Amino acid sequence: MSDREPILNIPGVVSALTGAMILIHAARDWLIGEDADRQVLLTFAFIPARFERSLAASWGFPGGVGGDVWTFVTYAFLHADWTHLGVNVLWFLVFGSAVARRFGTLRSLLFFAATSAAGALAHLAAVGTAFVPVIGASAAVSGFTAAALRFVFQMGGPLGAMRASTEDAYRQPALSLAEMVRNGPIMGMTAVWIALNVAFGAINLPMPGFEGQIAWQAHLGGFAAGLLLFRLFDPVPAGSITAR
Secondary structure (H helix, E strand, O other): OOOOOHHHOOOHHHHHHHHHHHHHHHHHHHOOOHHHHHHHHHHHOEOHHHHOHHHHHHHOOOOHHHHHHHHHHHHHHOOOOHHHHHHHHHHHHHHHHHHHHHHOHHHHHHHHHHHHHHHHHHHHHHHOOOOOOEOOOHHHHHHHHHHHHOOOOOOOOOOOOOOOOOHHHHHOOOOOHHHHHOOHHHHHHHHHHHHHHHHHHHOEEEEOOEEEEOOHHHHHHHHHHHHHHHHHHOOOOOOOOOOO
16 A cells, blocks of 8 residues: 555546536637637526526526536536636545545545535525526535545544544544534534635626626535535444554
């Protein structure tokens, strides 16, 4: 086994997801015009107005019923600008890598889809059928952040005391939800994270032909999903102790 610190090595699934985000944004920014980019947003962004049938009939959203389904995930691969993309990619490289080392490739892909969809649902519930496109991987990144908080600070975990420089660090027993609530530092980090997301909700995002703001409701939905769905995806049995 390599002696290198695993956190410095990006898992393949994280590299693939971030690579896809970067390539898609580069194509939108450098290869297609504003009109074509507007069509990309109408086809792949999550737009709550899709679900107001009278509006959908008049607007004629691309993709039809299929678009009603795939946009719950595809919006996560679109970003407003390079800054928006860069923040999400950097955050995902840190927390997504930790979770991917624990979950593996397939579980990580499904978790990305589930937390993206949860963020879209939270936004839909909050704003109704408004014509406000939602883009960005922040909901999924928030879900991976919440999942990481359940184990990275555990004794022997990748950011905890007595951590090991092996993959075992990513397979330490996870905190239960009740234990997280009683953990002051983790709850403090969570409170700050929520406050920052709500505060950033007033920031406008540049999108061709549309007005949009940071969808903080989607971030909170992804974070909640990450906390609640973690145990369904976690391959490490609850209460297990990893020998080192």
